[in-house]
Amino acid sequence: MRLSRHFFSRDVLEVAPELLGKTLVRRFENGEILRLTINEVEAYRGEEDLGCHASKGRTPRTEVMYHRGGLVYVYLIYGMYWLLNFTTGREGIPQAVLIRGSVEIEGPGRIGRALKLDKSFYGEDSISSNRLWIENNKNLPERPKIITSPRIGIDYAGENWAGKHWRFVGIL
Numbered sequence: 001m002r003l004s005r006h007f008f009s010r011d012v013l014e015v016a017p018e019l020l021g022k023t024l025v026r027r028f029e030n031g032e033i034l035r036l037t038i039n040e041v042e043a044y045r046g047e048e049d050l051g052c053h054a055s056k057g058r059t060p061r062t063e064v065m066y067h068r069g070g071l072v073y074v075y076l077i078y079g080m081y082w083l084l085n086f087t088t089g090r091e092g093i094p095q096a097v098l099i100r101g102s103v104e105i106e107g108p109g110r111i112g113r114a115l116k117l118d119k120s121f122y123g124e125d126s127i128s129s130n131r132l133w134i135e136n137n138k139n140l141p142e143r144p145k146i147i148t149s150p151r152i153g154i155d156y157a158g159e160n161w162a163g164k165h166w167r168f169v170g171i172l
Helices: 012-018 108-114
Strands: 023-027 033-045 072-077 081-087 095-102 132-135 145-149 167-171
Touching (some): 012 095
Antiparallel strands (some): 023 033, 033 167
């Protein structure tokens, strides 16, 4: 049921739309489990993508993006929201998928808050983690219809990169 390393080892533009309809699972310290159905993601693809954090090269913040697919990449925005990403592709090629929304919770900041994310998740392996992973959704009989649009909030990347339809929304 849990997604495999092979799933995440592909190019981000293959992985991102296939995450739609999958179940994001968080097990808290008290044993409680939260399950969210992913319905919105964004793809970030390599140093050449000026919207991607890795466009500035390998830094302490982006280091995990250069590792194998399936690792957790979290970062803090506005000093209060931890955003959740999963690395994709092969080692040495920085790529990640931002989880922007679920059927149950809209917005990447709200998702991070509901999951009680913090810096300790940075680099965690979702393939073996006991706290955070993604599963196939056995309640979805078929793949959702997908709508694409430009990514949100990256106007600084210039018209070419900001205009790429690398935001994927699933109609579930």
